[in-house]
Amino acid sequence: MRELLPEQSRAGADAANAALLTFKAKTAPRRRGYGKCFPCELLLAEASSEQRADFDAVVDDQDFGHSEVLYRATAPVGTVHFIQMGAVKLLRSGPAGEQRIVRVLKPGDSAGIESVLSHTYEHTAIALGDVRACSIPVALFLKLAAGSGRTQMWLLQKSLTALKEVETWLLQLAGGSIPANVRMARLLLKLRANDEDHIYRLANKEMGDIVGLVPETVCRIISEFGRQGIIAKDDCGSIFSKRYFRGNIQALKKIAENI
Amino acid sequence: MRELLPEQSRAGADAANAALLTFKAKTAPRRRGYGKCFPCELLLAEASSEQRADFDAVVDDQDFGHSEVLYRATAPVGTVHFIQMGAVKLLRSGPAGEQRIVRVLKPGDSAGIESVLSHTYEHTAIALGDVRACSIPVALFLKLAAGSGRTQMWLLQKSLTALKEVETWLLQLAGGSIPANVRMARLLLKLRANDEDHIYRLANKEMGDIVGLVPETVCRIISEFGRQGIIAKDDCGSIFSKRYFRGNIQALKKIAENI
DNA sequence: CGCTCCGTTGAAACGAATCAATGAAGGTGG
DNA sequence: CCACCTTCATTGATTCGTTTCAACGGAGCG
Numbered sequence: 001m002r003e004l005l006p007e008q009s010r011a012g013a014d015a016a017n018a019a020l021l022t023f024k025a026k027t028a029p030r031r032r033g034y035g036k037c038f039p040c041e042l043l044l045a046e047a048s049s050e051q052r053a054d055f056d057a058v059v060d061d062q063d064f065g066h067s068e069v070l071y072r073a074t075a076p077v078g079t080v081h082f083i084q085m086g087a088v089k090l091l092r093s094g095p096a097g098e099q100r101i102v103r104v105l106k107p108g109d110s111a112g113i114e115s116v117l118s119h120t121y122e123h124t125a126i127a128l129g130d131v132r133a134c135s136i137p138v139a140l141f142l143k144l145a146a147g148s149g150r151t152q153m154w155l156l157q158k159s160l161t162a163l164k165e166v167e168t169w170l171l172q173l174a175g176g177s178i179p180a181n182v183r184m185a186r187l188l189l190k191l192r193a194n195d196e197d198h199i200y201r202l203a204n205k206e207m208g209d210i211v212g213l214v215p216e217t218v219c220r221i222i223s224e225f226g227r228q229g230i231i232a233k234d235d236c237g238s239i240f241s242k243r244y245f246r247g248n249i250q251a252l253k254k255i256a257e258n259i
Numbered sequence: 260m261r262e263l264l265p266e267q268s269r270a271g272a273d274a275a276n277a278a279l280l281t282f283k284a285k286t287a288p289r290r291r292g293y294g295k296c297f298p299c300e301l302l303l304a305e306a307s308s309e310q311r312a313d314f315d316a317v318v319d320d321q322d323f324g325h326s327e328v329l330y331r332a333t334a335p336v337g338t339v340h341f342i343q344m345g346a347v348k349l350l351r352s353g354p355a356g357e358q359r360i361v362r363v364l365k366p367g368d369s370a371g372i373e374s375v376l377s378h379t380y381e382h383t384a385i386a387l388g389d390v391r392a393c394s395i396p397v398a399l400f401l402k403l404a405a406g407s408g409r410t411q412m413w414l415l416q417k418s419l420t421a422l423k424e425v426e427t428w429l430l431q432l433a434g435g436s437i438p439a440n441v442r443m444a445r446l447l448l449k450l451r452a453n454d455e456d457h458i459y460r461l462a463n464k465e466m467g468d469i470v471g472l473v474p475e476t477v478c479r480i481i482s483e484f485g486r487q488g489i490i491a492k493d494d495c496g497s498i499f500s501k502r503y504f505r506g507n508i509q510a511l512k513k514i515a516e517n518i
Numbered sequence: 519c520g521c522t523c524c525g526t527t528g529a530a531a532c533g534a535a536t537c538a539a540t541g542a543a544g545g546t547g548g
Numbered sequence: 549c550c551a552c553c554t555t556c557a558t559t560g561a562t563t564c565g566t567t568t569c570a571a572c573g574g575a576g577c578g
Contacts, residue, residue: 092430096517098437102426117419122426152411159418160376166425167361167381171351175434176471177535178357180566204525212435214567219526258355436567439534463557473535478558 037134039082039110042151043144054140062135070111070125070133077115080141083107086131087200090123091209101210103166104128104191110158115142128202129243175212178258183211184221185255188231188247199231199245230255296393298341298369301410302403313399321394329370329384329392336374339400342366345390346459349382350468360469362425363387363450369417374401387461388502432470437517442470443480444514447490447506458490458504489514 040059044052061084064070070081073093081088088105102123105111114122115138145151172178172186187210191200204215204222211218225231231247299318303311320343323329329340332352340347347364361382364370373381374397404410431437431445446469450459463474463481470477484490490506 092426094430098430098435098517100430100433100435102429114419114423117416117423122423149408149411152408152415156411156415156418157376159415159422160373163418163422163425164373164376164381166422166429167351170361170425170429170433171353171357171359174359174429174471176357176359177473212433214436215525216527216568217566219524220566223526258357474557475536475559476534478556479534482558 037082037084038108039151039154040134040136042154043136043141043148045150046148047144051144055144058140059134059136062133064127064131064133066127066129068127068131070127070131071121073122073124074120076120077112077118077138079135080110080112080115080138081125081133081135083109083111084132084134087128088125088131088133089128089206090125092123099209100212101206102169103162109162110155112138113155113159116145116155128200169210173211180211180213180217181221181224182255182258183213184218184225185252187211188225188245189249189252189256192247192249193244197246197249198234199247201233201243201245296341296343297367298410298413299393299395301413302395302400302407304409305407306403310403314403317399318393318395321392323386323390323392325386325388327386327390329386329390330380332381332383333379335378336371336380336397338394338396339369339371339374340384340392340394342368342370343391343393346387347384347390347392348387348465349384351382358468359471360465361428362421368421369414371397372414372418375404375414387459387465428469434471439470439472439476440480440483441514441517442472443477443484444511446470447484447504448508448511448515451506451508452503456505456508457493458506460492460502460504 040055044055047055062081064086070088071078073091083105084107086107088109088111089101090103090105090111091099092102093099105125111125111133112121145155173183173190175183184207187207188199191202192198193200202210204218207213208215208218213221222231226233228251229248230251231245234244234246299314303314306314321340323345329347330337332350342364343366345366347368347370348360349362349364349370350358351361352358364384370384370392371380404414432442432449434442443466446466447458450461451457452459461469463477466472467474467477472480481490485492487510488507489510490504493503493505
């Protein structure tokens with residue numbers, strides 16, 4: 001289980017990642033232009049030409065598979081990531097071993113910005129499904145960001161948006177006398193993909209780690225929703241095999257309102 | 260109960276506040292120099308002399324009494340506040356009427372910065388005890404902030420710190436299979452005043468609104484802590500009359516660890 | 519093929535919410 | 549200054565929901 005790799009294997013994994021990055025930088029086709037990644041565009045808008053050269057030499061896209069670790073909490077900050085595709089869960093762990101998913105990053109979000117405050121990562125970041133991210137060494141990122149007012153403003157907006165999101169989770173998803181099925185309905189609505197009736201499907205334990213429930217309880221509630229015809233496991237072959245639910249959004253909203 | 264003033268009385272209250280502010284600007288002794296409020300210092304560091312004059316004409320300190328409302332959620336953003344003294348609770352309300360304290364601001368924190376994203380307040384802000392805040396009209400704040408890179412950086416740091424704080428609340432204080440007495444012990448530790456054994460005392464319902472418990476349960480746990488000699492109501496006369504607990508920090512930490 | 523991990527379901531125990539009643543405190547008006 | 553009223557703190561008895569413990573089946577993987 002990659003999420004719980006023991007500490008001693010981390011150095012090896014990091015070295016492997018570094019090697020992979022180097023390899024890719026030399027052999028893989030480079031991104032064309034800077035427009036592909038909005039944050040990079042911002043970072044470079046006010047940069048000098050030699051900074052652009054620096055940038056071009058080390059920054060590239062990076063792909064991660066399902067449940068692959070982008071970085072680990074308490075590790076020194078190495079790179080800042082801008083999510084371009086897929087979703088990433090941010091895990092925070094407490095001293096007593098408790099664990100909770102505090103955010104889910106989607107395309108346009110950034111990971112590792114806590115480097116502005118500290119030299120170690122705050123979370124463990126793990127890919128949900130296939131992920132593509134633009135990865136920038138933290139030193140370069142900080143240097144470019146310091147010279148770009150627009151980037152700072154963008155970061156501030158992103159941070160405030162994240163703050164709002166977490167506060168909403170705290171209000172709507174966290175325990176506190178709100179029945180478990182209501183919290184689950186709200187979570188499913190938040191995990192909606194696009195504007196259709198597809199709902200991104202996480203493992204029972206993962207959903208439990210968000211709403212504060214035990215996996216068994218999550219399973220019971222999901223099963224009950226299924227019995228009521230509110231959601232169905234979307235096993236329609238293809239790549240969607242088991243990564244999605246198909247849900248009755250209106251019915252879920254009804255439950256989420258909690259009468 | 261001032262927190263639940265009906266809507267129709269708000270306009271009157273706002274007008275009264277505006278009148279008070281004007282009055283104070285004309286008659287009350289002004290703050291001496293800009294050094295008194297760090298954020299103001301930052302805002303003005305790169306400002307022109309006429310901007311300073313503008314600033315000096317409208318910005319001043321404002322005092323709030325216990326349970327007084329600084330601003331109300333969904334109201335248009337009028338002023339941004341920098342807390343100089345006391346504590347302020349930020350309440351977020353959901354569509355189903357659920358309510359939760361999502362943050363507690365302390366000196367050095369800012370309130371109303373969501374104005375960067377939106378034109379309405381995100382929270383209802385209510386004073387806990389006596390509060391002194393530096394109040395700046397949002398238009399002036401945005402104008403000055405746009406021209407001050409250091410202010411933007413400071414705001415980013417503040418926002419990231421708040422984000423970290425809320426995530427920690429989500430992890431340690433929100434429901435999720437963590438026993439109620441452990442969550443309460445953690446809350447009491449977070450409400451510690453200074454480095455002593457004084458603990459800021461909120462109403463039972465307020466503490467419940469943070470950890471997601473019903474007031475009765477909060478009372479039972481506090482009573483139990485009292486019976487165990489872990490905390491005592493600090494009724495030692497003076498102004499501290501009933502605003503503080505006196506607690507055995509080590510014992511609380513023991514409980515907070517949850518074995 | 520056997521291993522482990524995850525999903526699923528059942529029965530029982532526990533903890534917190536609810537309902538209800540009393541007492542203390544603060545504010546208002548006579 | 550006292551009586552009244554509203555709000556909050558406190559405690560008990562009961563109910564309800566979620567956790568816990570346990571067992572089984574299936575999927576993925578070495």
